[in-house]
Structure formats: structure tokens, C-alpha cells
Amino acid sequence: MKKRLLSVAAASFFGMVLNAQQIKFEEYDLPNGLHVILHQDNSAPVVTTSVMYHVGAKDEVKGRTGFAHFFEHLLFEGTPNIKRGTWMKIVSANGGRNNANTSNDRTYYYETFPSNNEQLGLWMEAERMRHAIINQIGVDTQREVVKEEKRLNMDNRPYGNLLTAILNNLFTNHPYNWPTIGSMADLNSAKLEEFQAFYKKYYVPNNATLVVAGDIKPEQTKKWIEEYYGGIQKGTIYPKDFPKETPITQEKEVTVTDANIQLPAYIFAYRTPANKEKDAYVLDMLSSYLSNGKSSVLYKKLVDQDKKALAVQAFSQGLEDYSIFAFFTIPMGQTTKQTLQADIDAEIKKVQTSLISDEDYQKLQNQYENQFVNANSSIEGIAASLATNHVLMGDTNLINKEIDIYRSITKQDLQNAAKKYLNSNQRVIINYVPEKK
Structure with missing residues (x-):
């Protein structure tokens, strides 16, 4: 009973912090x-x-x-x-x-x-x-x-x-x-x-x-x-009419060399929706579930438990016209690309076919609440957020309500996004390997 009272008090306090975070x-x-x-x-x-x-x-x-x-x-x-x-x-x-x-x-x-x-x-x-x-x-x-x-x-x-x-x-x-x-x-x-x-x-x-x-x-x-x-002369604004990309419908594989590395890296990259779309927020949260921190599913499996990878990360890069979702991994020892690819694909499959646990979902929500508070904890951070939200997102007040978008994301949304965007025929595999000498 005492533990329950403490958790309610903590939640109440955190709620007060968030309410105080309103930026006028x-x-x-x-x-x-x-x-x-x-x-x-x-x-x-x-x-x-x-x-x-x-x-x-x-x-x-x-x-x-x-x-x-x-x-x-x-x-x-x-x-x-x-x-x-x-x-x-x-x-x-x-x-x-x-x-x-x-x-x-x-x-x-x-x-x-x-x-x-x-x-x-x-x-x-x-x-x-x-x-x-x-x-x-x-x-x-x-x-x-x-x-x-x-x-x-x-x-x-x-x-x-x-x-x-x-x-x-x-x-x-x-x-x-x-x-x-x-x-x-x-x-x-x-x-x-x-x-x-x-x-x-x-x-x-x-x-x-x-x-x-x-x-x-x-x-x-x-x-x-x-x-x-006031006296600076206005200019001509040119339309941002950029060429569109056709959807990726067939898996493509390329090799890129780097003279500065000794170990290869493998990237599995997907083109995803622009950062204004809700699915971009969903995919951002999904990337955190998969690889944010040592308790994330990919890190625990490939780095901590199975010792198959020196590093593994899923990241989502939001851009104004499209976004990027990619997996990056460096193998440990004799681990092959095929092994790492199979393990990453298995984790994608899990997300596509079953909902994440209540515990993992709550952990994600806590992470984003914390990020929201920290992003606007300084005057410089607030200035950058205000500018970004107006210029790139078209809504300055996202500085106050963006957290509500993350709060609205459900476990079903995470599953739906994985099913819609993270299929093998929608990606480019990049073998990033040492340059032969």
C-alpha cells in the first residue's frame, strides 16, 4: 500500500512538471x-x-x-x-x-x-x-x-x-x-x-x-x-517542387568501401514518411523500442546475450519531405551478415505479429516524457524548438503539444507501422566494408 502511494505521488509530481512545461x-x-x-x-x-x-x-x-x-x-x-x-x-x-x-x-x-x-x-x-x-x-x-x-x-x-x-x-x-x-x-x-x-x-x-x-x-x-x-527588402520565394521518389518495392543490395575501418558494418535502410506525418512519430518510437539503451530488445539479444554484434542500432531520422529508418550493426568475431540479418528480421517479425508488452510500452512513454522535458529545459533549446516547429513542422505550438502525439501512439500503432514500412522488399541493404589494400 505504501509503495502504491509513493508511485501515485511520483506520478502526480511528474504531471506537475509537465504542466509547468507550457511554453508561452x-x-x-x-x-x-x-x-x-x-x-x-x-x-x-x-x-x-x-x-x-x-x-x-x-x-x-x-x-x-x-x-x-x-x-x-x-x-x-x-x-x-x-x-x-x-x-x-x-x-x-x-x-x-x-x-x-x-x-x-x-x-x-x-x-x-x-x-x-x-x-x-x-x-x-x-x-x-x-x-x-x-x-x-x-x-x-x-x-x-x-x-x-x-x-x-x-x-x-x-x-x-x-x-x-x-x-x-x-x-x-x-x-x-x-x-x-x-x-x-x-x-x-x-x-x-x-x-x-x-x-x-x-x-x-x-x-x-x-x-x-x-x-x-x-x-x-x-x-x-x-x-x-523592418527595412530589409523581401525576396522572391521559390516553390520547393522537388522530384518525388517512387516507392521501393524490391530489395536492393549495394557495397560501399571505407579505407578507415577494419570491421564491416551492415545497414538495412528504409524510406519512410515525412516528419509531419503521425507515422513518422510512430516509427521514431519504434526505433527506441528496438535499440535505445542496453535494455532494448536488439541490444539485449545481439550484444549482451548472444555476443553476435559489437554494436547494433535502429534509428529514425525525420526529414521534411521523407524520413529514414535504418538498422546498423557491426558483427562480433566470425558472425556473418546473414546471421545478423536473420536476427534483426526476426525482431521485426515479432513487432509485426504481436503487440509489445505493457511494461515496454510504459517504458517508451516514460522515455518520451523525459525527452520532452529536457528538450525545453534551456532558453537555447526553447528557441531552437520554436523555430523548428514553425519552419519545418508548420505549427509553432508543437513545442507544447508534440508530447501528446507520442502519448496518443498505441501498441497497435507500433505494430501497424512495422507491418506497413519495415518489409524486406522495401529496403536497401548496404554492405559497408573495409577497402581492400
């Missing part, structure tokens, strides 16, 4: 099309100013890949009012930090300052949007930076090009076909005018979302936003 925000558009989202939280004297541009690797064209990621670096080169090489110095000298990142679908920049420097953050992002300097010295400098990044994170790292192999083979028509870092040959051959045209085309206010989150006074913030961003 205000959003509006400037006449030039810039979407603005404000979130006031005066509990700590910090402010994050961020801008998400709806441009990513998929907006590039074959022969000129890597532009979106390149701009993640290039737009720190400076403006007429921010001298070259001083961007980071200005931020750090004023007690701030900043960064940027790029995906297939968007590019994101942010600064976090003590709240007495909120105006500085707003001004700097407006400078970037209004008139970033795109010149030859900046292009040449950042090209070398990107080359080194590619060497470090991909070309010289074991299994560093594994995601590239998945993209190359899952997508044949859609521009998800290449990684965000793109091709060095493409960047080398691109002319300065092409970089300038890319900036003019995509870095415009009506292709951007500005988020200001933290210790702000909304009316003052709005005045600064109007002052710094």
Missing part, C-alpha cells in the same frame, strides 16, 4: 515577410536571438552541392559594419556565445547574450541578413575550413561516410541524395557570383524565422526588431 509565445509577421516568435522568460538574465532560414542541402543542385553548409561558415565573415574576423570576438567580449548548424532542410544561427546585450544580438543577426559580405577572400578562407571539417568528420573517421552511403542509395530522384557538407569538387569549381546569387536567393526575410527567447521586455524587443529588420 507570441508570433507575428513583418510586412517584408519575416516571421517573428517571442518567448518571455525572466527567470534568468539571458536572451537567445536566433534565425532559421528555410534553406538546406536539398535546395542545392547537382554539381553545386554543399552551398547551404558552406554559408553556415561564410556568414560569419562579416558585414560593412562588422569587420572580417571580429564576429566571434564581439560575441565573446560581450559575454555571449554563438553557433550555427545546417541540415538537409534548414540553416540555423543563434547568439545567447546576457539580457543587457539583447539589442546587440538582434543587430548582429540583422546585419547578417541585410548585407553579409560575400567576397573571394571569405570564400577561399571558408573553403579550406570546410575541407578540413570534411576530412576530420567524414573522410578520415571510421564509418564517417556511412550516412552518405544511406542517402546516396535511398534517394535517387530527390535532392536528399547528398550529405549536407556536399562535394569539395563542387565547392572548388563554384564561382564567386554563384555564392552571391545563393545568398540573394535564400537569405531574405520572407524565407526566415526570427526567435527571441528569454529575459526580454516584449514591447522594447518589437521596437528593436522593427528598427533593425
Whole structure:
């Protein structure tokens, strides 16, 4: 009886935490099309100013890949009012930090300052949007930076090009076909005018979302936003009319080599629905059931109990137009690919033919409740969530209600998704093997 009372109390407390997690925000558009989202939280004297541009690797064209990621670096080169090489110095000298990142679908920049420097953050992002300097010295400098990044994170790292192999083979028509870092040959051959045209085309206010989150006074913030961003000229928004992929209806097998590995890896990859669709959430939860943590079914079987694999993982990568669901495994000792494939297929079959246990289902729900709380536990996290939900999901308020989507997923939904999307005739098998010397 005592244990029951404690569990009820714990559940009640956790419910209070979740209810307190409601994120209040205000959003509006400037006449030039810039979407603005404000979130006031005066509990700590910090402010994050961020801008998400709806441009990513998929907006590039074959022969000129890597532009979106390149701009993640290039737009720190400076403006007429921010001298070259001083961007980071200005931020750090004023007690701030900043960064940027790029995906297939968007590019994101942010600064976090003590709240007495909120105006500085707003001004700097407006400078970037209004008139970033795109010149030859900046292009040449950042090209070398990107080359080194590619060497470090991909070309010289074991299994560093594994995601590239998945993209190359899952997508044949859609521009998800290449990684965000793109091709060095493409960047080398691109002319300065092409970089300038890319900036003019995509870095415009009506292709951007500005988020200001933290210790702000909304009316003052709005005045600064109007002052710094209101006069930036809107651009032309081009339709994102990308080629569609035909469904995979026959299993395909390819081999990719990597000079940096000694042990092979085997990937079983499936093309799945875009991240706005409920099935994308279901598949995300299914991937957690299969391989999230040492108590997950695949880890327990292949790594812990049978000692057949050094590593095994199921992962779901949500993207704006399609998503990826894939299994990744590295064999232990003399274990063959056929053995690992048979064991993974057996676990898929179990999910397709029977419901997971109540205990496993509750564990999944707990995991996602925890993720939801942690994702919005900082001002930077809240700013990123607000921008992502507006730009990629089309609903800013998902920051508050996305957890309800996960809560609504049933055991039957998990089974149905496995039956619908994880069949052998819907996948690409990638044998990722050491390069012969």
C-alpha cells in the first residue's frame, strides 16, 4: 500500500512538471515577410536571438552541392559594419556565445547574450541578413575550413561516410541524395557570383524565422526588431517542387568501401514518411523500442546475450519531405551478415505479429516524457524548438503539444507501422566494408 502511494505521488509530481512545461509565445509577421516568435522568460538574465532560414542541402543542385553548409561558415565573415574576423570576438567580449548548424532542410544561427546585450544580438543577426559580405577572400578562407571539417568528420573517421552511403542509395530522384557538407569538387569549381546569387536567393526575410527567447521586455524587443529588420527588402520565394521518389518495392543490395575501418558494418535502410506525418512519430518510437539503451530488445539479444554484434542500432531520422529508418550493426568475431540479418528480421517479425508488452510500452512513454522535458529545459533549446516547429513542422505550438502525439501512439500503432514500412522488399541493404589494400 505504501509503495502504491509513493508511485501515485511520483506520478502526480511528474504531471506537475509537465504542466509547468507550457511554453508561452507570441508570433507575428513583418510586412517584408519575416516571421517573428517571442518567448518571455525572466527567470534568468539571458536572451537567445536566433534565425532559421528555410534553406538546406536539398535546395542545392547537382554539381553545386554543399552551398547551404558552406554559408553556415561564410556568414560569419562579416558585414560593412562588422569587420572580417571580429564576429566571434564581439560575441565573446560581450559575454555571449554563438553557433550555427545546417541540415538537409534548414540553416540555423543563434547568439545567447546576457539580457543587457539583447539589442546587440538582434543587430548582429540583422546585419547578417541585410548585407553579409560575400567576397573571394571569405570564400577561399571558408573553403579550406570546410575541407578540413570534411576530412576530420567524414573522410578520415571510421564509418564517417556511412550516412552518405544511406542517402546516396535511398534517394535517387530527390535532392536528399547528398550529405549536407556536399562535394569539395563542387565547392572548388563554384564561382564567386554563384555564392552571391545563393545568398540573394535564400537569405531574405520572407524565407526566415526570427526567435527571441528569454529575459526580454516584449514591447522594447518589437521596437528593436522593427528598427533593425523592418527595412530589409523581401525576396522572391521559390516553390520547393522537388522530384518525388517512387516507392521501393524490391530489395536492393549495394557495397560501399571505407579505407578507415577494419570491421564491416551492415545497414538495412528504409524510406519512410515525412516528419509531419503521425507515422513518422510512430516509427521514431519504434526505433527506441528496438535499440535505445542496453535494455532494448536488439541490444539485449545481439550484444549482451548472444555476443553476435559489437554494436547494433535502429534509428529514425525525420526529414521534411521523407524520413529514414535504418538498422546498423557491426558483427562480433566470425558472425556473418546473414546471421545478423536473420536476427534483426526476426525482431521485426515479432513487432509485426504481436503487440509489445505493457511494461515496454510504459517504458517508451516514460522515455518520451523525459525527452520532452529536457528538450525545453534551456532558453537555447526553447528557441531552437520554436523555430523548428514553425519552419519545418508548420505549427509553432508543437513545442507544447508534440508530447501528446507520442502519448496518443498505441501498441497497435507500433505494430501497424512495422507491418506497413519495415518489409524486406522495401529496403536497401548496404554492405559497408573495409577497402581492400
